[in-house]
Structures are given as C-alpha cells and as structure tokens.
Amino acid sequence: MKNYSLVTYNDFAKEMIAQYKFRGDYVLASVFAAFMKKKLSSIPFDLIVPIPLSDERLYERGFNQSEALIQACGHEPRRLLSRIHTEKQSKKSRSERIHLSQVFQIVQTIPDQKILLIDDIYTTGSTLRHAAKCLKEAGAHSISSFTFARG
Amino acid sequence: MRFAVFENKIIPDKLLDSPQKTLQISSIEKIPLQKKNPSYKYNQELQQQLSGKQLLLDDLAYPLSEIHQHYENGHLQYRKGIIIEKSKHTCNRCGNRDKHLFAWFPCARCGEKCFYCRKCIMMGRVTTCTPLLSWTGPESQLNVKGPQLHWSGTLSIGQQTASKRVKESVLNNKELLVWAVCGAGKTEVLFEGIDAALTTGKRVCLATPRTDVVLELTPRLKKVFPNIPVASLYGGSEGRHLNAPLTITTTHQLLRFYQAFDTVILDEVDAFPYSVEETLQFAVRQSRKQVSSMIYLTATPNEKWQKECNQGKREFVTIPARFHRHPLPVPHFKWCGNWEKQLKKERLPQNVLQWIKQRLDSQKQSLLFIPKIDKMERILPIARQLHPKIEAVHAEDPLRKEKVQAMRNKEIPMLLTTTILERGVTFPNIDVAVIGTEDRIFTESALVQIAGRVGRSSHAPGGDITFFHYGKTEAMIRARKQILHMNAEARKKGLIDY
Ligand SMILES: [Zn+2]
Ligand SMILES: [Zn+2]
Numbered sequence: 026m027k028n029y030s031l032v033t034y035n036d037f038a039k040e041m042i043a044q045y046k047f048r049g050d051y052v053l054a055s056v057f058a059a060f061m062k063k064k065l066s067s068i069p070f071d072l073i074v075p076i077p078l079s080d081e082r083l084y085e086r087g088f089n090q091s092e093a094l095i096q097a098c099g100h101e102p103r104r105l106l107s108r109i110h111t112e113k114q115s116k117k118s119r120s121e122r123i124h125l126s127q128v129f130q131i132v133q134t135i136p137d138q139k140i141l142l143i144d145d146i147y148t149t150g151s152t153l154r155h156a157a158k159c160l161k162e163a164g165a166h167s168i169s170s171f172t173f174a175r176g
Numbered sequence: 177m178r179f180a181v182f183e184n185k186i187i188p189d190k191l192l193d194s195p196q197k198t199l200q201i202s203s204i205e206k207i208p209l210q211k212k213n214p215s216y217k218y219n220q221e222l223q224q225q226l227s228g229k230q231l232l233l234d235d236l237a238y239p240l241s242e243i244h245q246h247y248e249n250g251h252l253q254y255r256k257g258i259i260i261e262k263s264k265h266t267c268n269r270c271g272n273r274d275k276h277l278f279a280w281f282p283c284a285r286c287g288e289k290c291f292y293c294r295k296c297i298m299m300g301r302v303t304t305c306t307p308l309l310s311w312t313g314p315e316s317q318l319n320v321k322g323p324q325l326h327w328s329g330t331l332s333i334g335q336q337t338a339s340k341r342v343k344e345s346v347l348n349n350k351e352l353l354v355w356a357v358c359g360a361g362k363t364e365v366l367f368e369g370i371d372a373a374l375t376t377g378k379r380v381c382l383a384t385p386r387t388d389v390v391l392e393l394t395p396r397l398k399k400v401f402p403n404i405p406v407a408s409l410y411g412g413s414e415g416r417h418l419n420a421p422l423t424i425t426t427t428h429q430l431l432r433f434y435q436a437f438d439t440v441i442l443d444e445v446d447a448f449p450y451s452v453e454e455t456l457q458f459a460v461r462q463s464r465k466q467v468s469s470m471i472y473l474t475a476t477p478n479e480k481w482q483k484e485c486n487q488g489k490r491e492f493v494t495i496p497a498r499f500h501r502h503p504l505p506v507p508h509f510k511w512c513g514n515w516e517k518q519l520k521k522e523r524l525p526q527n528v529l530q531w532i533k534q535r536l537d538s539q540k541q542s543l544l545f546i547p548k549i550d551k552m553e554r555i556l557p558i559a560r561q562l563h564p565k566i567e568a569v570h571a572e573d574p575l576r577k578e579k580v581q582a583m584r585n586k587e588i589p590m591l592l593t594t595t596i597l598e599r600g601v602t603f604p605n606i607d608v609a610v611i612g613t614e615d616r617i618f619t620e621s622a623l624v625q626i627a628g629r630v631g632r633s634s635h636a637p638g639g640d641i642t643f644f645h646y647g648k649t650e651a652m653i654r655a656r657k658q659i660l661h662m663n664a665e666a667r668k669k670g671l672i673d674y
Binding site: 044048049050051052083084085086087088089093 | 234279280281282283284285290292294297298300301303
C-alpha cells in the first residue's frame with residue numbers, strides 16, 4: 026500500500042498534533058488541511074475514508090481527528106469502517122501494536138473503487154495496514170493512505 | 177453531554193430511564209441547586225478533591241451516577257462551562273470573552289455544534305456542553321491547631337510595619353497592597369499574617385505568575401510551617417487535588433479553584449503584562465471565598481495603582497528601604513546615539529564600550545540588558561573581543577540555568593541578557609547597564625526591577641546602574657523618580673543609615 030505523508034513527526038509537529046488531538050483544539054484541523062489540500066489533489070482516489078475511533082475514544086475526544094481533517098480539506102468522509110477493539114492502543118508497545126489481531130470491521134458494502142485512507146499520523150503503519158486489508162478483502166479496487174505526519 | 181431539565185433539577189442524558197428533551201448545559205436558563213441532605217453519606221475522597229475547586233468530569237475518576245447522586249443530595253453543584261449572553265460567549269473557568277479565542281466543532285458528546293474556549297484548553301477543554309463541578313457539601317476540616325510559625329529571624333523596622341498591616345488585613349478580611357522595594361525582604365513580611373490566618377482556621381493561597389517562584393517559595397514556607405501540609409502547584413506538578421491549609425501556586429493553576437480561599441496573596445503583581453491582568457483578576461476573584469482577604473505584593477505597582485494609592489483609594493503599606501539599610505542605587509541616564517546603526521557596522525557606542533571596559537578592568541561582574549535577541553547576538557562577538565568569557569542568555573536558551581550558575585560562580589565576567597533576568601535572579605556584587613533603554617519593552621516597572629539587581633548584598637550595598645539610551649522615555653523618568661521617592665521616604669522614616 027502506498028502511503029503519502031507531508032511532514033516528519035518532529036517536536037513541532039508532535040506538539041501541534043497533541044494540541045489538536047489530545048487537547049481537542051478542533052480549529053487546528055483547518056491549519057493542517059491548508060497544507061494537505063494541495064497534495065490531496067495530486068493523489069488519485071474515488072472515496073476518502075477516515076480511520077474510525079472506538080465509541081469510548083470518540084466520546085473522550087469529542088471528535089474524530091481524521092474525519093475532521095477530511096472535512097477541513099473540503100471532502101465528504103465515507104464511514105466504511107468501525108472498530109472492534111476498544112483497548113488503548115497507545116499503551117501498547119510497538120511490537121504489540123504490529124501484531125494486533127484484526128481491529129476494524131466493514132459497516133457497509135465496499136464498492137470496487139480506489140479508496141484513500143486518512144489519518145493524522147503514520148507511525149508503525151499497522152493501523153492503516155489493518156484498515157487496508159479489511160477493505161481489500163471486502164472488495165475495494167485499491168487502497169492508499171495519506172497522513173499529515175510520519176513518525 | 178446533555179441534560180434533561182425538570183422542574184427543580186437537571187439530569188444527565190446518560191442517567192435518564194426514558195427519552196426526554198435534553199439541552200447543552202449552556203442553553204439551560206438556570207441550573208437549580210438541590211437542598212442539602214444533612215444525613216447523606218457523601219464520598220470523602222470526592223469531598224477532598226472537589227472542595228474549593230471547579231473541575232471537569234474528566235478530572236474525576238468517579239462514575240457519573242455517583243457524582244450526580246451528590247448533586248441530588250445538595251453536595252455538588254453543576255455550573256455552565258461557558259455562559260452565553262446575547263449570543264456572546266464567556267468562559268466560566270478562565271473569564272475569556274475574546275471571540276477569536278472561541279471555536280466550535282461538531283461534538284460527539286452532545287451531538288450538536290459545540291463552542292469551546294481555546295484560551296484555557298491546556299487544562300482540559302471547556303465547551304458549551306461541559307459542566308464545571310464544585311463541592312457544596314460540608315467543608316473538609318483543615319485540622320490546624322494553634323500557631324504554626326517556626327521562625328527565629330528578625331524583621332527590619334520597615335518589615336515590622338508591613339507585617340502588622342498584613343496580619344490586620346488577613347484577620348479583618350480586607351485588601352492590602354504591600355509595596356516593597358527590591359531587596360526589602362517581602363516574603364518574611366507574610367509569615368505572621370499567614371500564621372494568623374492558619375490559626376483561625378483559614379485557607380491561605382500564595383499565587384505568583386512564575387513557576388520559578390513557586391519552586392523557590394515552597395521549601396522556604398515548608399521550613400517555617402513544618403507541621404502543616406503545603407500544596408505546591410504549577411503546570412505538571414503532582415498532587416493538584418491536595419486540599420491543604422496553605423497552597424502555593426502559579427496564577428494559571430488558580431483557574432481550577434472556586435471559592436476556595438479565605439486569604440489570597442498575589443506576588444509580583446507588576447510582572448503581569450497589561451493584557452493578562454484581566455484574566456488574572458478573574459482567576460483571583462473565582463478562587464476567593466465571598467468573605468476573604470487579599471494581599472498584593474509588588475516592588476513597583478503600575479501607574480494606575482500608584483495613582484489609586486496617592487488618592488487614598490487603595491489600602492497600601494510601603495517598605496521603602498532594603499533590609500541592609502542602604503539606599504537604592506539611582507540610575508544614570510547616558511545618551512548613546514543610534515546604537516542599532518552602529519551595531520550594523522559591528523560597533524558599539526563609545527560610552528557603552530567604555531562602561532564595559534571599566535568593569536572588565538576592575539574585575540567587577542556586570543549584567544548588560546538588551547531589548548532584543550537579534551541585537552544581543554550582534555553585541556556578543558563585539559563584547560567577546562574585550563573578554564572571551566562573556567556570555568549571553570535569553571528565555572529560550574537551553575543553557576540558561578548553567579550560564580546563570582556560572583555567573584554566580586564568578587566564572588563569567590559579564591552576562592548579556594534580555595529582560596528574562598529582570599527579576600528573581602540576584603547576584604551579590606554587580607553593576608548593571610541597559611542598552612536601548614528607549615525600547616518599549618523597558619516599562620517603568622521593568623526598569624525599577626532591573627535597577628533593583630544592583631547592591632543587593634549587605635557586603636556590597638552599592639553599585640552602578642546606567643541606562644544607555646537613544647532618547648529619554650517617560651518610563652525611564654518615572655522609574656528614576658520612583659527610586660528617588662522611595663529613598664526619600666526611607667530617609668524620612670529613618671530606615672536608611674548611609
Ligand atoms: Zn477558558
Ligand atoms: Zn458538546
């Protein structure tokens with residue numbers, strides 16, 4: 026799977042993303058989007074899909090950070106996936122995260138189209154790979170991903 | 177989250193047995209308080225954590241049902257996180273009213289457009305669907321028995337006068353401004369007042385804008401009040417819920433408190449830029465009990481406060497002399513022409529250069545204040561031609577602590593600095609100069625503070641303070657006048673021997 030990223034996950038990006046995602050400063054979505062839009066127009070896709078959050082996590086944060094990025098970029102997020110797992114991933118080690126069993130499930134029929142997954146940050150890539158695998162098996166034509174930062 | 181509104185109470189959506197019309201808490205007209213049930217078996221841990229505070233549900237680890245039960249029994253109060261009046265938002269935690277510091281998002285908690293305060297978001301997001309939680313049950317007992325002060329030092333005459341006034345204000349729930357010159361020893365002046373407050377069962381808070389000061393004051397106060405719990409709060413500190421008789425905190429952390437203190441002492445009122453003063457006043461107001469005392473400490477009150485003192489509109493007491501009974505060094509003004517232009521040619525004005533050389537020749541340590549970092553970076557190589565060990569320091573400098581320590585150890589002959597060293601840091605025997613004193617950053621109080629760095633030790637009570645400038649400013653004149661005035665007053669009161 027091809028992944029596109031804009032910036033490396035340096036201290037500045039880290040602080041910005043923490044302010045956005047963990048402290049919940051939603052307006053920063055449009056700051057990130059300002060950088061992402063141009064790149065987005067050069068990536069071929071039919072549908073743009075956010076990485077979903079668990080219900081608890083969504084309630085805790087108040088919004089889904091990847092969905093907000095999609096909207097700030099002026100696109101319609103297609104919610105094709107939902108989460109099975111609810112455990113806190115960030116508390117797991119890197120290798121545990123990579124070896125996690127399936128975390129996503131399909132919530133509607135997947136068309137035979139080019140799908141672009143969006144997330145704020147690419148670290149091990151395991152989250153995005155899991156989502157891609159899930160979509161591919163359900164009949165997607167091809168999957169690529171685009172993140173604001175890459176660790 | 178959302179609340180259903182009934183005749184005389186509100187219920188969170190998650191606790192409803194049947195579907196009801198619900199609202200964001202900010203849209204509820206009036207949130208009814210519940211009658212206190214005196215026989216309610218309340219959670220004592222919750223009481224400890226919530227007494228005198230305004231916290232978010234996310235700050236507490238108890239189930240919503242338990243929290244709500246405390247509300248139903250009149251032991252807890254829900255307040256709006258954000259108040260909407262005529263479609264204008266006010267943050268009820270930090271007092272923010274600036275519409276540029278509010279934003280909205282489609283909220284998963286309440287399912288609608290939710291406005292949030294960006295100003296205090298570092299302490300957890302407050303939105304139009306966020307309740308602020310406060311304790312309305314029985315106050316937790318402080319268990320302070322009898323006088324607590326263990327201190328054998330002595331106060332100067334000036335300190336004694338101030339100390340007495342502080343104590344009076346504390347006991348009578350009054351406001352007082354303590355105007356104490358740099359080096360007067362203002363902390364000791366608080367001891368008796370704090371002790372009187374503690375002895376009468378009052379909760380005391382000492383607030384300051386800077387974390388450094390919290391870290392410096394905590395051990396000093398723990399030492400003189402060794403038998404009571406002292407809470408020390410700053411960004412990232414532990415034990416933020418500790419319910420202590422004496423709390424030492426940054427003013428920012430004060431935003432978590434609500435009607436908590438009988439006495440609030442606010443240190444370094446002059447350290448606040450005008451723009452943040454409003455937030456500060458709000459934070460202090462929120463944290464005080466309705467009947468309480470308020471002590472302001474400053475070395476240089478702003479113009480407005482000075483005027484109020486002169487017009488008799490503000491209760492104040494001065495300590496016009498230093499502990500060592502020598503007068504404050506008075507700044508010299510020296511015109512140095514267009515120094516920025518000279519700097520472009522990698523030169524310093526002749527009289528500035530001369531000043532530096534004299535200090536180096538006589539091996540007296542010195543500080544040179546510079547208004548901007550980029551200018552400082554240009555001055556450093558020029559100064560180093562005179563002495564290779566001269567260093568420069570600014571707020572973001574990762575080696576700031578090390579450089580200040582090296583200066584203390586007398587390993588550095590001269591330190592170039594931005595206003596970061598204007599207060600707090602003291603070196604025993606130094607001369608001080610400012611270059612570009614005409615810059616706006618050098619306000620009256622900044623200049624009084626800078627001049628206050630000189631002559632701090634009783635072994636070296638004198639020293640030179642020179643303001644090099646390219647045009648005298650009102651701030652310079654007022655700063656000098658303030659220093660002269662304090663010296664005159666000290667002489668009149670017999671607080672100076674030399
Ligand atoms: Zn706020
Ligand atoms: Zn909401």
